[in-house]
Amino acid sequence: MTTTPQAVRRASPRTRRKATPAAPDPSAALLPQREPVRLLDPDGTALPPREDYPEPPVETLREMYRRMVVGRRFDVQATALTKQGRLAVYPSARGQEACQVGGVLALRDTDWVFPTYRESMALTARGIDPVEVLTLLRGDWHCGYDPAATRTAPQCTPLATQCVHAAGLAYGESYQGRDTVALAFIGDGATSEGDFHEGINFAAVFKAPVVYLVQNNKYAISVPLSRQTAAPSLAYKGVGYGVPSEQVDGNDPVAVLAVLERAVAHARAGKGPYLIEAHTYRMEPHTNADDQTRYRDADEVEAWRDRDPIARLEAYLRARGVLDDAAVAAVAEEAEAYAAALRRRMDERPTVDPLSLFDHVYAEPTPQLVEQREQVRAELAADQEGDA
Numbered sequence: 001m002t003t004t005p006q007a008v009r010r011a012s013p014r015t016r017r018k019a020t021p022a023a024p025d026p027s028a029a030l031l032p033q034r035e036p037v038r039l040l041d042p043d044g045t046a047l048p049p050r051e052d053y054p055e056p057p058v059e060t061l062r063e064m065y066r067r068m069v070v071g072r073r074f075d076v077q078a079t080a081l082t083k084q085g086r087l088a089v090y091p092s093a094r095g096q097e098a099c100q101v102g103g104v105l106a107l108r109d110t111d112w113v114f115p116t117y118r119e120s121m122a123l124t125a126r127g128i129d130p131v132e133v134l135t136l137l138r139g140d141w142h143c144g145y146d147p148a149a150t151r152t153a154p155q156c157t158p159l160a161t162q163c164v165h166a167a168g169l170a171y172g173e174s175y176q177g178r179d180t181v182a183l184a185f186i187g188d189g190a191t192s193e194g195d196f197h198e199g200i201n202f203a204a205v206f207k208a209p210v211v212y213l214v215q216n217n218k219y220a221i222s223v224p225l226s227r228q229t230a231a232p233s234l235a236y237k238g239v240g241y242g243v244p245s246e247q248v249d250g251n252d253p254v255a256v257l258a259v260l261e262r263a264v265a266h267a268r269a270g271k272g273p274y275l276i277e278a279h280t281y282r283m284e285p286h287t288n289a290d291d292q293t294r295y296r297d298a299d300e301v302e303a304w305r306d307r308d309p310i311a312r313l314e315a316y317l318r319a320r321g322v323l324d325d326a327a328v329a330a331v332a333e334e335a336e337a338y339a340a341a342l343r344r345r346m347d348e349r350p351t352v353d354p355l356s357l358f359d360h361v362y363a364e365p366t367p368q369l370v371e372q373r374e375q376v377r378a379e380l381a382a383d384q385e386g387d388a
C-alpha cells in the first residue's frame, strides 16, 4: 500500500514521529561573513568597535603606517628603476600596502612568509635588504636573500606553487613541536590553480598552521575577476576543504591587521589553516611591461584612489591624536632617505658568476647539469681568449 499525502495528514498525533532537532550546520563556522570586515570608513572615520575583531594596539598601527609609507616609496622607486634599465621588471603593489604590511606585522620573526613576485613591499617591510629583494627582478640570481635566515621563501613566479610549500613547511614545523605559522600570499587569479587547492587541502587534513592571504586585486594581468570565478567570494573556497575563512576590506589597514591576527592565532593554536580574502585593487599596471589601457578604464582606477589605505590610516591616527604633522614629516623623510640609498646602491654593478647558475639546483648535480656547466665554462673561457 502506498501512503498518500492525505493518509499522512490523517495519521493520529500519537503515531507521528517527533521531529528531531536539526543538526548544527557544519559549514556555518567555516563561512566568511557576508560583508568584508571593516573597522574604518574609506575616509578614516572609525566604525563601531567589534567584539570579534578587536582593534590592534595604537603603537602597532603607527608602526604599520610607517612601514606602509616607506613601502610605497620603495615601490615607486623600484618602478622608476625599471625605466632606467636598472631592473628587468617590477610588479607594483601600490594600493595593496595594507595587505603587504599587515601580513608581515601579524607574524613573529620566527614565522615564515611565502611570497609571490608581487610581495617585494612585504619583504622590505619585513626588514629584508631592498637590494637583496630586487636581485631576482634585476635578473641576477634566483633569490637575493637567505630564505633560512630571513624565514622568507624565495618569491614565486609560478602561480600558487608557494601554497604547497607553505603547507609542507608548516606541517614539518608542527610535527617537530614548534608553533611556527606560515603565511602564504596569493593572488585572486592564482586561486584557480591546482596548487592552491592541493596546498589548502593538505594543510586542512594535516592541520598545518598556514594562513592563506588572498589579495583580490581584481585582475590576473588582463583577466578580470568576473572571468576568473563564479564564487560569491574567494573566501568561500575554504569551506569545501573544511577551512575557516574570512573576507576583509583589504584597503582598511586596521581591519586587515585585526583579521590577520585572529587567523594567525587560530593557526598557532594548532587549529589548522585559515583562508582570508582581502578585497583590494592594483593601482598600477600588472608590471612595467603591461599596457593596462587595453583592459580597464582610467575611471575605474581613479575611483579606487578614494580608498587609499595610507590616507585612510593617516586620517584615523590623526583624528585619534596619535599622529601629527611632525610625525608624518619624519616618516616621509625616512622614506626619501630609504629611496635615495636604494638608488645609490642600485647604481653599483653587481658581479655575477654565470657558473653559479648551476649551484643549488640539486644537492647532487645530475650528469646533464655537470655537462651543461662544463659547456658554459668552455664557452666563457673561449670568449675570454678571444678578448685577449
Ligand SMILES: Cc1ncc(C[n+]2csc(CCOP(=O)(O)OP(=O)(O)O)c2C)c(N)n1
Pocket: 118, 157, 158, 159, 186, 187, 188, 189, 190, 191, 217, 219, 220, 221, 282, 286
Ligand atoms: C603557473 C603559471 N601560469 C601562468 C603564469 C603567468 N602569469 C603570471 S602573473 C599571472 C596573473 C596572476 O594573477 P593573480 O593571481 O591575480 O596575481 P596578481 O598578479 O594580480 O598579484 C599570470 C597568469 C604563471 N606565472 N604561472
Ligand SMILES: [Mg+2]
Pocket: 187, 188, 189, 215, 216, 217, 218, 219, 220, 221
Ligand atoms: Mg590579481
